[in-house]
Amino acid sequence: MKAVQFTEHGDRDVIEYGEYEALEPGQGEVRIEMRAGALNHLDVWTRRGLPGLDLEMPHIPGSDGAGVVESTGEGVTRFEPGDRVALTAGVSCGECEFCRDGDPTLCVSYHVIGEHVRGVHAEYAVVPEDNLISVPEHVDWKTAAAAPLVFQTAWRMLLDRGDLRPSESVLVLGASGGVGHAAVQIADYVGAEVYATASSDKKLSYASETGADHVINYEDENFADEIRSRTGKRGVDMVVDHVGAATWQDSLKSLAKGGRVVTCGATTGGTPETNINRIFWNQLSVIGSTMATPGQVDDVMELVWDGEFEPRIRATLPMSETAKAHRLLEEREGFGKVVVIPDERYDG
Ligand SMILES: [Zn+2]
Numbered sequence: 001m002k003a004v005q006f007t008e009h010g011d012r013d014v015i016e017y018g019e020y021e022a023l024e025p026g027q028g029e030v031r032i033e034m035r036a037g038a039l040n041h042l043d044v045w046t047r048r049g050l051p052g053l054d055l056e057m058p059h060i061p062g063s064d065g066a067g068v069v070e071s072t073g074e075g076v077t078r079f080e081p082g083d084r085v086a087l088t089a090g091v092s093c094g095e096c097e098f099c100r101d102g103d104p105t106l107c108v109s110y111h112v113i114g115e116h117v118r119g120v121h122a123e124y125a126v127v128p129e130d131n132l133i134s135v136p137e138h139v140d141w142k143t144a145a146a147a148p149l150v151f152q153t154a155w156r157m158l159l160d161r162g163d164l165r166p167s168e169s170v171l172v173l174g175a176s177g178g179v180g181h182a183a184v185q186i187a188d189y190v191g192a193e194v195y196a197t198a199s200s201d202k203k204l205s206y207a208s209e210t211g212a213d214h215v216i217n218y219e220d221e222n223f224a225d226e227i228r229s230r231t232g233k234r235g236v237d238m239v240v241d242h243v244g245a246a247t248w249q250d251s252l253k254s255l256a257k258g259g260r261v262v263t264c265g266a267t268t269g270g271t272p273e274t275n276i277n278r279i280f281w282n283q284l285s286v287i288g289s290t291m292a293t294p295g296q297v298d299d300v301m302e303l304v305w306d307g308e309f310e311p312r313i314r315a316t317l318p319m320s321e322t323a324k325a326h327r328l329l330e331e332r333e334g335f336g337k338v339v340v341i342p343d344e345r346y347d348g
Contacts, residue, residue, distance in 0.1 A: 017343065035067040177242070316341060
């Protein structure tokens with residue numbers, strides 16, 4: 001089968017699309033004929049290499065994807081050939097104290113398909129049945145592939161970890177990215193007052209369309225100053241920061257007394273300076289979040305399937321152009337998700 005793959009970490013030119021040994025489904029596993037995959041920023045980090053990340057090479061990337069069940073291994077009970085499915089990439093052990101306590105995202109051996117183990121950007125993928133959700137007939141493959149990771153991440157971060165209320169205000173940074181545009185939609189759905197930042201007026205108009213009440217071009221204005229002035233110096237109740245080092249201090253400055261910043265990523269770096277005085281005096285909370293529980297995935301994906309939430313597709317490319325997909329993410333071109341299709345199924 002053909003697969004996106006790389007044999008060493010590095011720049012975009014390490015990415016290839018070529019032959020990979022076909023895989024058979026083992027106990028509890030399902031083999032899927034992939035129809036679409038979607039990129040996340042973690043694909044960039046995985047390609048570049050992370051401290052402690054020890055991948056079996058060649059590595060197939062891809063944590064988002066959707067397709068048709070082609071065959072099933074022994075013990076699979078929920079799916080059969082012909083079923084339409086999408087991947088939900090978090091893998092937990094089911095046995096540690098955190099899994100037993102009901103929150104698999106805290107699993108001591110938690111890992112993500114595509115990041116820590118072989119991913120799904122290939123003609124076929126073999127994954128545990130526990131990592132699949134059903135896709136209704138009326139949902140197209142691009143939506144099914146593009147939504148799961150970012151919508152589950154934003155859903156848990158805002159509603160469960162962040163406990164966002166309708167009466168509150170929230171600032172979503174990087175509202176043109178995958179997580180950002182999901183967070184804007186979810187915050188709007190909750191009924192909160194939504195502020196959003198992006199780097200161009202075109203991206204900001206998209207942010208408004210997806211639910212932002214107020215937009216700030218962070219290339220033109222300091223967003224913390226803007227939040228202060230637009231809220232009568234009060235600040236917002238919650239900041240959604242997946243940007244990291246470049247925005248962290250201004251995120252804390254944007255918070256109202258007693259406010260909280262929620263984070264699920266740090267694409268510009270993970271070790272910014274922090275003014276601790278600001279945290280204790282203003283009684284701020286810093287809240288981490290990652291992925292979501294199966295129940296949370298079901299809740300948010302139901303709303304995607306119903307059309308309440310919609311992943312925006314900024315580009316659709318054949319899998320052989322995955323390096324270009326990485327460029328779009330790294331250079332922050334466009335708005336929403338980048339989708340890749342197996343070359344033989346790609347029709348432009
Ligand atoms: Zn566990």
